[in-house]
Amino acid sequence: MPSEFPVQADNLVKTFGKARAVNGVSLAVPQGMIYGVLGPNGAGKTTTLRMLLGIIDPDSGTRSLLGHSKPRDASDRVGYLPEERGLYPNMTARDAIAFMGALRGLDWKTGQTRGAVMMEAAGLGHAVTRKIKQMSKGMAQLVQLLGSLVHQPELIVLDEPFSGLDPINQQHLEALVRSERDRGATILFSTHVMSHAERLCDRLAIIAGGERRFEGTVAEARGTLPLRAHYVPCARAEEAGALLPADAVRDGDGWLFTVPNAGPEGLVTRLIGAGHGIAGLTIERPGLHEAFVRIVGEARAQGGTA
Amino acid sequence: MTRIFRQGAVIARRDFLAVVKTPTFLLFLLAPVFMLLFGWLGGSGASQVAEGASNLSRIAIIATERDADALRTADQRMRDYGDAPRLMIVAAGPDPMAEAKSLLETPGTDYLAVMFGPLEEPVIQHEQSAVKAAQWLQGVADQVLLSRRRGPPDTLSRPAYQPLKAQRAGVGMQRQTGYVAVVTVFMLTLLLAGQAVGMLAEEKSNKVIEILAAAVPLEAVFLGKLVGMFGVALLFVAFWSGLLGGIMLLVPGSGAELAALEPAIGLPTFLILGALYFTMAYMLLGAVFLGIGGLAATVRDIQMLSFPVTILQMAMFGLATVAAGQPQTALGRFAEIFPLSSPYAMAARGAHDPSLTPHLLALGWQAIWVAIIIWVAARLFRHGVLRSGGGLFAMIGRKAR
Numbered sequence: 001m002p003s004e005f006p007v008q009a010d011n012l013v014k015t016f017g018k019a020r021a022v023n024g025v026s027l028a029v030p031q032g033m034i035y036g037v038l039g040p041n042g043a044g045k046t047t048t049l050r051m052l053l054g055i056i057d058p059d060s061g062t063r064s065l066l067g068h069s070k071p072r073d074a075s076d077r078v079g080y081l082p083e084e085r086g087l088y089p090n091m092t093a094r095d096a097i098a099f100m101g102a103l104r105g106l107d108w109k110t111g112q113t114r115g116a117v118m119m120e121a122a123g124l125g126h127a128v129t130r131k132i133k134q135m136s137k138g139m140a141q142l143v144q145l146l147g148s149l150v151h152q153p154e155l156i157v158l159d160e161p162f163s164g165l166d167p168i169n170q171q172h173l174e175a176l177v178r179s180e181r182d183r184g185a186t187i188l189f190s191t192h193v194m195s196h197a198e199r200l201c202d203r204l205a206i207i208a209g210g211e212r213r214f215e216g217t218v219a220e221a222r223g224t225l226p227l228r229a230h231y232v233p234c235a236r237a238e239e240a241g242a243l244l245p246a247d248a249v250r251d252g253d254g255w256l257f258t259v260p261n262a263g264p265e266g267l268v269t270r271l272i273g274a275g276h277g278i279a280g281l282t283i284e285r286p287g288l289h290e291a292f293v294r295i296v297g298e299a300r301a302q303g304g305t306a
Numbered sequence: 307m308t309r310i311f312r313q314g315a316v317i318a319r320r321d322f323l324a325v326v327k328t329p330t331f332l333l334f335l336l337a338p339v340f341m342l343l344f345g346w347l348g349g350s351g352a353s354q355v356a357e358g359a360s361n362l363s364r365i366a367i368i369a370t371e372r373d374a375d376a377l378r379t380a381d382q383r384m385r386d387y388g389d390a391p392r393l394m395i396v397a398a399g400p401d402p403m404a405e406a407k408s409l410l411e412t413p414g415t416d417y418l419a420v421m422f423g424p425l426e427e428p429v430i431q432h433e434q435s436a437v438k439a440a441q442w443l444q445g446v447a448d449q450v451l452l453s454r455r456r457g458p459p460d461t462l463s464r465p466a467y468q469p470l471k472a473q474r475a476g477v478g479m480q481r482q483t484g485y486v487a488v489v490t491v492f493m494l495t496l497l498l499a500g501q502a503v504g505m506l507a508e509e510k511s512n513k514v515i516e517i518l519a520a521a522v523p524l525e526a527v528f529l530g531k532l533v534g535m536f537g538v539a540l541l542f543v544a545f546w547s548g549l550l551g552g553i554m555l556l557v558p559g560s561g562a563e564l565a566a567l568e569p570a571i572g573l574p575t576f577l578i579l580g581a582l583y584f585t586m587a588y589m590l591l592g593a594v595f596l597g598i599g600g601l602a603a604t605v606r607d608i609q610m611l612s613f614p615v616t617i618l619q620m621a622m623f624g625l626a627t628v629a630a631g632q633p634q635t636a637l638g639r640f641a642e643i644f645p646l647s648s649p650y651a652m653a654a655r656g657a658h659d660p661s662l663t664p665h666l667l668a669l670g671w672q673a674i675w676v677a678i679i680i681w682v683a684a685r686l687f688r689h690g691v692l693r694s695g696g697g698l699f700a701m702i703g704r705k706a707r
Binding site: 016050053054055056072075078080082084085086087088089090091099100102103104105108144 | 309312313316317320324327328508509512513514515516517518519520521522523688692693
């Protein structure tokens with residue numbers, strides 16, 4: 001029976017020498033979702049994922065992977081793409097995929113057959129029998145990704161999966177991640193590129209300074225920031241600034257400012273009453289990028305090492 | 307446990323094929339040909355040098371004309387019983403001591419010993435290392451004197467030498483057989499197990515170790531790599547054993563030395579045990595090398611580690627050699643029990659002890675130690691290289707790096 005939360009971590013702590021890489025991170029990744037772990041470089045994302053997978057043990061805290069407190073016991077049901085990519089250069093692409101599948105309990109022949117099919121689907125059909133050393137970095141990276149999926153795992157962990165891929169392959173990867181979720185798999189991935197997270201994540205956690213600073217949906221992350229307005233007056237644009245909130249700044253012909261907590265209606269009434277009129281008014285929620293910058297910025301201000 | 311073996315088998319298969327499918331494997335397989343070729347060239351050169359040196363060696367007697375013939379005859383007779391450098395008879399002059407000195411200093415010829423003076427009280431000057439040559443000259447003088455005292459012997463014995471096969475192998479022969487077993491197992495292990503030092507270097511350099519560590523326990527990684535390389539070693543041994551076996555079958559008498567071995571436990575069992583002990587020796591030393599090599603951070607570190615690793619092997623060989631020569635002593639027993647020397651020492655034991663039970667116990671004991679070493683090596687790697695956890699293993703693992 002599938003667990004409601006295939007990945008659970010409670011208060012994980014990991015120290016390397018004198019540096020505390022992860023400081024009490026807790027996570028609960030719901031079944032069948034794409035879950036992003038976001039954070040700046042050195043935030044502790046990779047260390048957290050490695051602890052969750054059982055590659056390294058935490059100094060303290062508990063973890064559970066697909067219901068197992070010893071992550072290794074569930075390794076046949078997990079697919080993993082590490083941040084530092086690595087394949088045997090003399091293996092053919094098909095064998096590399098079969099090898100990774102075989103490590104996770106998949107029959108070698110089945111791995112080869114599935115590998116060839118998956119490569120075909122990913123547009124790499126021409127390179128099935130090509131050796132890894134004869135492939136471009138991006139192609140090899142895709143092969144490794146396919147190798148982590150070939151045994152049809154219930155949980156897929158991808159550490160910075162988009163780094164090193166060109167925009168076309170990034171799009172391929174996004175589609176692949178979605179199709180894996182549609183198959184029923186749970187996907188946990190780390191990134192510091194917000195655009196991918198914004199498009200893919202059902203839920204996300206932001207880690208900075210070894211600590212979890214946020215957990216929720218993309219919308220909830222964006223909701224931590226107030227609405228922003230872009231206003232273009234019909235007349236006397238400079239003078240309009242006096243009626244706008246204190247953080248208003250010029251942006252071309254108009255102004256950029258934070259919408260007051262009370263809402264934009266009162267402000268709009270005042271601007272029209274003063275004869276500035278409205279040539280254009282756009283109100284929008286800031287993106288995940290801004291939310292991330294603010295959350296990480298606050299963490300740094302608090303003295304974290306993010 | 308089954309899962310570890312299954313995962314280990316995947317890694318072993320990959321490693322085995324990765325080695326066997328490369329052109330360098332052919333070079334590895336044929337390396338003994340080059341070794342034998344150069345050994346033969348070197349050996350024949352050294353033999354020629356030795357032969358040349360032997361031809362230039364002489365012994366001499368400075369004698370009167372009256373004694374010369376008798377001395378020649380005695381020398382010829384003595385050569386029925388043994389061998390000595392060629393004898394030169396030099397006519398005695400007024401100052402034999404000066405003549406002797408002159409002979410000993412003759413350039414281009416090595417006079418090992420020179421005798422002069424009356425046969426009853428001869429003076430024999432000789433090189434320090436040529437006592438035998440000097441004694442030979444004394445024997446020649448004795449023979450002449452005996453002949454003169456009793457007259458020449460009427461008949462000399464004319465024996466027919468008939469070498470007999472012993473009903474039971476002598477202690478010396480058994481120990482020699484034991485020594486052969488030690489040397490064979492040691493040489494094979496020396497040639498083949500040392501490669502384990504660098505076996506994790508590939509995974510560390512191409513980052514595959516992260517994939518392996520995430521998918522399978524490190525014990526399975528270590529076991530798989532060990533078994534994979536042992537497969538290569540086995541292929542090597544099978545190739546050469548098959549070749550030599552074929553030669554023995556085709557060329558009559560070429561296997562005589564093997565057939566002459568008479569281990570107490572019986573030749574077939576002795577050979578099977580030899581193969582099993584080679585397996586255990588490979589696994590034990592291979593696991594140690596793999597563990598040490600896994601902690602090395604760079605290729606240079608691996609090269610530096612090769613030296614202590616070789617010293618360790620030599621120490622185990624020395625210990626096992628003692629066990630083969632003195633099987634009943636405390637040191638011999640220690641060599642049989644100490645895990646790293648046990649396979650060699652126990653391989654030798656079959657030569658003088660017909661009992662099979664100690665071998666079964668020893669094989670089990672050695673297998674336990676293979677598991678222990680793999681377990682420790684995996685923990686050191688996990689804590690030292692992957693930097694997981696703390697405690698004693700982390701401290702040792704990181705210090706070792």
